[in-house]
Amino acid sequence: MALLVDIFGYLSVILHGLVIVAQSMTLGGLLFLLGLLHPLAPRLAQGGALVQRAQRLTRWSATGLLLAELATTALQVSVLMTTVDLPFTNVMHASFAVSGGVKMLCALVIAVGLRGSVLTSGFARATLLLIGIIELAAATVTTHAFARLDDNALLMLVEGLHQFGAAIWIGAIPSFVLVLRHLEDRESLRLVGARFSRMSMLGVACILLSGITMCVFYIGDLPGFYGTAYGVMVGAKIAMFLALLALGLGNLMVTERLRRGGEAPVMRMRRFAEVEIGIGFTIFFAAASLTSVPPAIDLTTDRVSLHEIAQRNAPAWPRLTSPDHDTLAISQMQAALDRDAERNHQVAQSATIPGSGVLAPRNAEDIAWSEYNHHWAGIFVLLIGLLALLSRGGVGWAKHWPLLFLALAGFLLVRSDPEVWPMGQEGWWVAWRDVEVAQHRCFVLLIILFGTFEWSVRTGRLRNSHAALVFPLLVAVGGAMLLTHSHQISNVKDQMLIELTHTPLALAGVAAGWARWLELRLPGRGGKIAGYVWPACFMLIGVILLWYREA
Structure with a gap:
């Protein structure tokens, strides 16, 4: 157990990153099914088979969320019981444990519920959507917003919007790529591409709106952006987000050509989407790292100044000889x-x-x-x-x-x-x-x-x-x-x-x-x-x- 405590910080970041990936794929797959694939299935060649494939991927994602959240919660409970000497029943009343339990239950319901032809029932679709909303709400409890003393409700709403945007865009891309692999006729490609482009635009809008708001509340000013670990990690996320926008713009141009009935490089759209998955998942791990550092606005001392940055990075000849x-x-x-x-x-x-x-x-x-x-x-x-x-x-x-x-x-x-x-x-x-x-x-x-x-x-x-x-x-x-x-x-x-x-x-x-x-x-x-x-x-x-x- 002592070893577990020693490596807790790093393990918690890795496990939290896996939780974010699995959660986004689960919610994104669910939204892809309910908002795109199921409504379009009657108009697609082999629409029923595509729905089943997307359901299977979302079920596996939900199972992954269940396991990752179980590992994360178990790690936190074990370390807390070891370091603070609290009984198990008391620890399980902590907000992170309650949130983790809710998320695991929601993931289990989604994994079990997405079987067979369940999406043909309007009640089942509404229930699955409600379960997804509950899971998203539980996820906001583990963010910085829950611990804020001021503007707590607003920031939790913004955090939820941010995670929703990530799910509907990045989290849904694996399902999109899966479907693209089995679409051959141009009309099906046009329908799916155009609908997913609109979903992606909604996700981008949610991320931009919530991201700007969180920068104001969590970073506050320019020195907080370049002078703190939190600000630098946000900068890394922004750089990768811009790369995703560039790739997404390339795919949007393809879908627009398809919509107008012209020739379009569909293969390029698939490959760009694959890269979007990889960069998007990297953003999720960067987001997990952010949870391990305090917001920049709370770090009023020990910030790095521009002068210190320039001084540290002044040109100098590389050191090619080692001290003893x-x-x-x-x-x-x-x-x-x-x-x-x-x-x-x-x-x-x-x-x-x-x-x-x-x-x-x-x-x-x-x-x-x-x-x-x-x-x-x-x-x-x-x-x-x-x-x-x-x-x-x-x-x-x-x-x-x-x-x-x-x-x-x-x-x-x-x-x-x-x-x-x-x-x-x-x-x-x-x-x-x-x-x-x-x-x-x-x-x-x-x-x-x-x-x-x-x-x-x-x-x-x-x-x-x-x-x-x-x-x-x-x-x-x-x-x-x-x-x-x-x-x-x-x-x-x-x-x-x-x-x-x-x-x-x-x-x-x-x-x-x-x-x-x-x-x-x-x-x-x-x-x-x-x-x-x-x-x-x-x-x-x-x-x-x-x-x-x-x-």
Whole structure:
């Protein structure tokens, strides 16, 4: 149980992100069925079969919501009972537990209710819609709005509107893509595309209206936007939202051509919708991260100023030489403990206890060590992007560029956490208790996986058509994980300045992953353009890493 408490913060963000994804797909699938597919089914070829497929997807989404919410609630209940020593019955009266119970019950009803030809009954449709509204209302209890002392009712309404907009647009896209795969005649494509475009516009309007309102109440001013972790994460969400709007605009142009009876690239609409799903889900994980930090308007001190940002990002030559391991703060502390233990004929204590919640000390050499790691990682990534471009240009030997990922993974595994084996005294397995160490190792594993798969694909060792998709998916997942990555640094401003660097890295990673996806999946000129975009994104990541500073 102690280990569970240690990693609670990071686990709660990941699980909450899964809850938001499953909730949006459940509500979005339900709205897609009730507002689009069921009314249009009589006019579509194989309309009944399409309804059944969409129902099945929504049932699975509801089941996923039930399981994710169960895991989230169980985690929170377990940690609360352990840390506060409250009995189970008292904890279950907390608002998060009540909300979680309501959401699980609603998900169960939706999963069970969407069977057979239930949508033919008007009463069943109205009941399912009501259950969806109840689930949405319960979800707002776990947002910042519920905890506000002022304008509580207004903000909860706005939060509900925001989640409704996300569901009717992003959450419904998987159902839309599923249906598109089975539509062949132009009239069916025109009907479904036009109706979904109107649904998406409603979702965008809801997100814009609620998002602007929440920015006013939760951020308040421009310094709160760029000077706090909350504001920076909102900025990341806005950047991804703009990317979704651009993709949505491309699909709107296709549906307009279909509506006018002209020729339209339907394949492009499908591929853009797939990317919208990926970026939309990344936004959901960013939203989950927002729940772990206070709104910017509540953080009146320790904000980062524009002068501090400019000072930190002033041009400087990359650090390509590493300080000695013995000069790091942890190494010096451990050496002092070892000397004291030897003098007193005792067993030396460990300078750090992974997962204890006590932040490790840092000195100038620790900062130099971290900068050295980032700058050499930047060189690796810059070379990867450059060689990928050369490979695309026909340079044969450059096709082995994915092997650089394996070298990068080895470098990060050894250097990321100097207090842990093989460089430090902390054991390999016990170090998993430390959240930051666990995150670093997950990133290393992702790098090894997509490097291995991409090299195998490039050299013909893997010929399965789906194997090539592993690389873009894992790159995009890595970018999403970086948005949830936390740094255990006691100085709030230093932590914030590091987040300002890692956020564009995450966004560039997400862009690279989905651009590569389009290169593989989108035929014609669009795929060729995407084939140049993702190596450029890697080169941008390399430049940002070379620019990285901690002092």
